[in-house]
Amino acid sequence: MIKLFKVLVIYAIYGLIVGEIIVRAFTLTSDIPQRTITEDHIQKYKPNQTGGWSKGDHKWQVNDRGWVGPLPQSFDNLITIVGDSFIENLMNPDECHQSHFLSQNFPKQNFLEAARSGVTFIESLEITKHLDSLNPKYHLICLNDYNIKESISNIERQPDITQFNTEEGQMIYGRMKAPFAKKILYNWKFVYYLYNRFPLSFNKKETDTTPKISNYDIPYLKINGKEFKALLDYASTNYSIDDKILVLKPTATKGLAELLKSYGYKVLLLDDHGEDWTFGYDAHWNCYGHEEASKQITKFLRTLNL
């Protein structure tokens, strides 16, 4: 029996080494930037990291301020673009980011993306507060019903993201979950590959921060209308509204757009006109989707005399 275990251990080590070589050689896993939390509870990335995306040839880069993508040339006439993985956009090269498209259409403005995978609506508002020191003209916040639902801890508690408890009127800041294990996992590529490829049923939910298309079919506003309103009531009294432009993804509902407008937000509901803006294998927008979205945002910004 000892001999058996010895042989199994040797084969396991051999397998791990060969697996690591193959996963690295063929870039089978995407690099994931490491996070840090600022004093004002903003989860952003450690500056100046770089890495690759498994389904693309490009490299992503974290700038000096801890956000993915290049920094604008200056912070004058600044407009920030805040959001979740759609704006973070690790899966597309820099020329397919909103800041790139919008800079071309508004050469006098500077655009700064400040986004991170898993950001909720309430965390977006916190990020805008964090960025207010740069005196931006506007904050564009990209969201849909799902991002609002995820903001509310009493609907579903998610310890690693910033949420708001509408029953207790209390902000609950996200914590780094198992940072050491994550560090190992992200650097031990083969194990990370296995972790992604064969998710265990009990951690499936936690690993998968990508909102699935089917999630958009759930009428969150109808189900959680009371909580949505309580959150927006809190937001309207604790954050400025005039400088916020809420860009709703095509998956957002008209009902949400109307509700947000009723609170005084400038709201743009994107329309994909039945086209597929996504990669197909996940719900994120491809380069075409981003370009189309930027055209509609441009049109909207023009109405604000920019």
Next chain:
Amino acid sequence: MLFNSFEFAIFLPVVFILYWFIFKRNFRSQNVLVLIASYFFYGLWDWRFLFLIIASTIVDYFVGIAIDKHSEDKKKQKLWLWTSVVFNISLLGFFKYYNFFVNSFMDMTELFGYTIKSSWTLNIILPVGISFYTFQTMSYSLDIYYKRIKPTKDFLSFATFVAFFPQLVAGPIERASNLLSQITSERKFNYQQTKEGLRLILWGLFKKIVIADSLAPIVDDIFSNYGDYSGSTLILGVTMFSFQVYGDFSGYSDIAIGTSKLFGFELMSNFKFPNFSRNVAEYWQRWHVSLSTWFRHYVYIPLGGSRVSKLLSVRNICVIFLISGFWHGANWTFIFWGAFHAVAYIPVFLMGRNTIYKNSVVAENTWIPNLVEFGQLILTFALVTFSRIFFRSDTLTDSFAFIERIFTNFELKPYEHPLGDNMMTYYILILVFVLYEYLIRRDERNPFKFKHRIVRVAIYTAIVISMFVFYDDDAQRAFIYFQF
């Protein structure tokens, strides 16, 4: 629980460790563990049907004792034997064939102008593995009746024999003379046996994941849309199905045999490289051996086998092939499939060539087969593959329409993979698989019989990598023979 599931990857090592470390005191305690593990293994699919296994176990346990008790009274022995046969066939008949008989009866009455309402059919779930364990328990009673074995008084061991998880749901259909005798004796951990078991599991997983599952989308697409494809594509589809069903079922058997070895048991071989058969008779000595020998021992020989007149022997051949077809499923397509094999087998039998390849393999003493052998291989493979049109089609009408289209719409057209993959990958995969199996064709129990360790390790590496490449994350496919 599927052999190719994550659950099984956890379940197997846990049971293995418990078996050799915690329950090692004696074989009885090990049997308790194996029985619990087996019921758990089956119960994860649907615990309600465990009662059928338990019922079949209880009936045959007492029938076995009763047959032995009345060894002087042939009439009573027969009565008890029939109790077992009727009980097990009734289980099969109800769960597997009830709707088939009702539908066939309704079709028949329609021929005579009567219409019976279809409310007679029931919404019955087919219990996984019912065809396998009922045949296994019946063989126990039959063997006692034919005085091949003595009944066991140890109910626990007998229950373990019936429910033994590695082969519970899709065989090999074991005989008590082989498996029960091992269950009722001490097992010692044997490194060599465990090593062989692990190798067989690896080889079985390869056949299932890389060969069978990767071909499944192609086969499903061609058989579902056969009306849209040319004859050449239909031939490709059925050829792919031939490899799919072989990879699937022989893969399952290898994993079952390999898993049993981990616990110190030796199961019978179920597949002996049937793709290298030189005639249909040899094919049946190499394909699903545990079932074909079952029919041979318990149907063909009691009917007189080949020791009766040629006419009666031909009748006996027809009977076992028709029953074998029917065993596979409650559908006329399977009966036709069996009939087709009977028609292909009878000329070989009449020419006296049905046993000439029993103890040899193709190219016995050479590297490559001679021209005659090569022709025989191609012809046998073509016949067997052709028969699989019936095996795979949903209805007889589909089978004949499929065949008709092969001949009436034959046109050489390239086929595009339904998921957009490069078809060349799959052609190369099959070619490599066939060549590799040809290399190892002499020993089905040892798929990695190479002298140098470095060669073996290189093959293990290639196999594991190919499993990662071909494993379909979204479609964990059950084994085809689970439906039988």
